[in-house]
Amino acid sequence: MEFQAIMQWWILASVIYTSSLAFQTGISKIQKFSFPDQVISGTKTSVICTAISGMPPMEFKWLKNGHPLKTTQKSTIRTYADFSVIFLEDVDQSTSGNYTCELKGPMGSDSYTAILEVKEAPQWIKQPKDTTLNSGDNVSLECIATGYPLPNVTWKKTNGGIQEHYETVQDQKQTKGKSLLEIKQASTTDSGNYVCIAENDISSIKTGVIIISVSDLPRVQKFSFPDLVITGQRTSAHCTAVSGTPPMNFKWLKDGQVIKPVQKYSIRSGADYSILFIEHVDLTTSGNYTCELTSSVGVDKYTTILEVKEPPKWVKEPKDLYISAGENISIECSATGYPLPNVTWMKLSGYKDGPEEVKDQQQIRGKSILFKKHTGIEDAGFYMCVADNGISKIQTNGIILSISASPKIQPFNLASHFRTGEKVTLFCAIKSGTPPFSFAWMKNSQPLSEDASVEIHQLKDFSSLVFTSLTLESRGNYTCKVSNAFGSDFYTEFLNVVVPPKWKSLPKDQEVVVGDHLSLKCEVEGYPTPVVLWKGLDKGQTENINKAVQQLNSRIKTEDAVFEINGITEEDEGDYICEASNGIGNGITHSVVISVLGNPRIQPFIFPEKLTEGQKTKVLCTVIEGSGPFKFFWYKNDHALTSSSSVTIQNGEEYSMLLFNSLSTEHGGNYSCVVTNAFGRDSYSSQFIINVPPSISQEPVDQTLQEGNAASFLCHASGFPQPTVTWMKEEGSKEIIEDERIKKFSNGTLIILNVKKTDEGIYGCTVSNNIGQDLHKLVSLTVFVPARFEEKFTMKNVRRGETATLKCEAVGDKPLSITWTKDKAEIDFKKHTR
Secondary structure, three states: OHHHHHHHHHHHHHHOOOOOOOOOOOOOEEOOOOOOOOEEOOOOEEEEEEEEEOOOOOEEEEEEOOEEOOOOOOEEEEEOOOEEEEEEOOOOHHHOEEEEEEEEEOOEEEEEEEEEOEEEEEEEEEOOOOEEEEOOOOEEEEEEEEEEOOOEEEEEEEOOOOOOOEEEOOOEEEEOOEEEEEEOOOOHHHOEEEEEEEEOOOOEEEOOOEEEEEEOOOEEOOOOOOOOEEOOOOEEEEEEEEEOOOOOEEEEEEOOEEOOOOOOEEEEEOOOEEEEEEOOOOHHHOEEEEEEEEOOOOEEEEEEEEOEEEEEEEEEOOOOEEEEOOOOEEEEEEEEEEOOOEEEEEEEOOOOOOEEEOOOEEEEOOEEEEEEOOOOHHHOEEEEEEEEOOOOEEEOOOEEEEEEOOOEEEOOOOOOOEEOOOOEEEEEEEEEOOOOOEEEEEEOOEEOOOOOOEEEEEOOOEEEEEEOOOOHHHOEEEEEEEEEOOEEEEEEEEEOEEEEEEEEEOOOOEEEEOOOOEEEEOEEEEEOOOEEEEEEEEOOEEEEHHHHHHHHOOOEEEEOOEEEEOOOOHHHOEEEEEEEEOOOOOOEEEEEEEEEEOOOEEEOOOOOOOEEOOOOEEEEEEEEEOOOOOEEEEEEOOEEEOOOOOEEEEEOOOEEEEEEOOOOHHHOEEEEEEEEEOOEEEEEEEEEOEEEEEEEEEOOOOEEEEOOOOEEEOOEEEEEOOOEEEEEEOOOOOEOOOOOOEEEOOOOOEEEOOOOHHHOEEEEEEEEOOOOOOEEEEEEEEEEOOOEEOOOOOOOOOOOOOOOOOOOOEEOOOOOOOOOEEOOEEOOOOOOOO
């Protein structure tokens, strides 16, 4: 009931405000309070601290920043029964702080703190003044303001319109309360009206107009003379002031000396330009020309180079020259001009091709020397000099270089050889020399005249020697000799006539008997004399008998194209090649087949593997060497074998075949094939194995044994190869491993000694020899255990009146029954309830 009454008072207090507490019980508690959001310096403010619960009497106390707040001219406190008010007059930054109201009553105390932040409008601390600069100066101007919060200070510049419009200056560094305007390398574009603006949440202020004036330095625009100024021409240079504060003065200098208006120079100047005119330029006019601009602020100047060009002129020109072949020449051409020209000797090669630059010349600036040692007739011709310096090009009149010389023959090269019957022409041409020429031909140093096989033709500067059909007699050294009024020359070449190899007689194919002597000869003719080689064909590769075979076999000899074999053997049979060559063409060959009649030889054979009973098979005995006819004989285990119902023998000229229609184990054994002919015999043997699938000859049986006895399981198997027997316990388990009690024998017997209850289970034997399917047999082993006591006798002592407990544990196959006796008399537990 008391709790409900309190709740009713609380609800009523929430609706109706009274100047005193609506309830008189509860813990003292203050309602949260705060100062107005914006309290500006110079104004007044107040805050009320109200108790929303507690019992009188209650005591209020105010603190600022943790220290008691005293009543002063600027701060007043008014306290009532359940609230207290502070009034703050003419606030400033010192008034800001943490104000805490503390409430104490009989039921406890409470406190609450509010923050007062007094705002302050911006005020200037530092304002810059009007500034005057020279172009290129550096300056830093700073605006500083105070206020709370600290204002943002910004430099702005008027755009110069009719209505003032300010734009923010980019080159300023701003921090809270200040802004620094930095002007580096001042120019006229920096001139203008500037202001600083300081702004925070309370208000903004602006400085008066700050005027920055920049005086412009004079500056000359780059200029130059025309690229090509040639002697005798008129030229000028234009100097313009691109900046500067009037008045400005121009001055011209050449190579550092002031230019005065004279007959050659004239100057025309305006407020911001000056033009220099130069009449009839020559090489002395070249130099460094400077335009100097002066104002009250400073000086600027620019220098350019005038380079007067001069076309080339000949200083020394060559004349015609007549010399003999072999002399040295040195002819100079030289010219002047600016820049100094390149002088080049040219030779006229032909009217269509035009002149070509001469290789044999030494060139330096302004001249070139045509220099050549031991001149030849090819150096004669029409020459000229050309001078070029990029301004213009000039050339001398042409000169004639005349050279008289003895004749020189152009070497004529012949092929290494020619064949008889071919047509060949030798050309003897003049490479150089002064005509007319006289030709003569010689063979082996003897004069040569025309006949049926040789024709001689001669024109102005060459002669030809024609062979209509070459013979061996055409071979020899042929010389062409040419003469003129200044000397003679000759050239010799060897004409080599050859004849390809050709067979005169050839051997035929040979049939020989082992032990015979064989002699073969290949006769050949040709020029040079052909070389004859004998080669044997061995497994597809030719073998040079002359080198390889003779070294390995002394029975074989080759000499003067004769091939001999002493004591023929079977290894000598095969194809042989007789080859003749003399370097002319690809050579010629002839093949001879040597057949050796000798003993037969059987190709080894084997029977197929993994054959089983009932299958069919055959084996072939083939003769690979020897001369027929052949006779074949078959043996099994050294006993003669003939055709029967199970084995058939089929003979051919060079083979014999055994056919087995239905295999059985009796067909296994060692088979031999024997072949004979008129010269001997050969035999070969192979083992024939018949595989037989496994079978169980004695199966294991189930066994029931008493624990401690021995178990024996028989699993005997037969087959070929002999099967292996594997024992496992329980289906799918691992193979049984031998130990002291378990023994396994190679015939498949498994013995378990001293059987235990744990040995009881299903056992399986698996029979396998990889032929056909594996065989499996399962048996069971049952072990019974007779009843017995593990502990035969025990004695236990107890005191009279105590409880005695006796324990009797028995093992054995169930069901088990236990009987208690005392003094050999069975105890009746129904009567003896103790």
